[in-house]
Amino acid sequence: VNGQFVTDNGTNIFDIYKEELLKNPYTAENARIAASHYGSQLFDLAKNGFDSIPDLVLSISYQNGSLQDIGQKVNYGVKKTID
Structure with a gap:
C-alpha cells in the first residue's frame, strides 16, 4: 500500500521490525544500522514489487552418493569437509 508493506490493520x-530490533538484546545495539540496511531493501521491494527479483537458479548434480551445487567454487560431497 503506497510503497509500503502493511498488516491487515x-x-x-x-x-x-524496528520495534522488535530494539527489544532484542542481541540486536538493540545495532538496530539503527540493521533498520537502515534492511529498511532500504524493504522499501525498494515494496516500490518495485516481488516480480522485480530475478528467480534463483540452482543447478544440482548427483555424483558418488552426494548432491553438489554446480555453481559453487567449492563443493562438499563425499569425503569433503570444511577445514
Whole structure:
C-alpha cells in the first residue's frame, strides 16, 4: 500500500521490525544500522514489487552418493569437509 508493506490493520511492517530490533538484546545495539540496511531493501521491494527479483537458479548434480551445487567454487560431497 503506497510503497509500503502493511498488516491487515494498516500497521507498517517496517515499524514492527524496528520495534522488535530494539527489544532484542542481541540486536538493540545495532538496530539503527540493521533498520537502515534492511529498511532500504524493504522499501525498494515494496516500490518495485516481488516480480522485480530475478528467480534463483540452482543447478544440482548427483555424483558418488552426494548432491553438489554446480555453481559453487567449492563443493562438499563425499569425503569433503570444511577445514
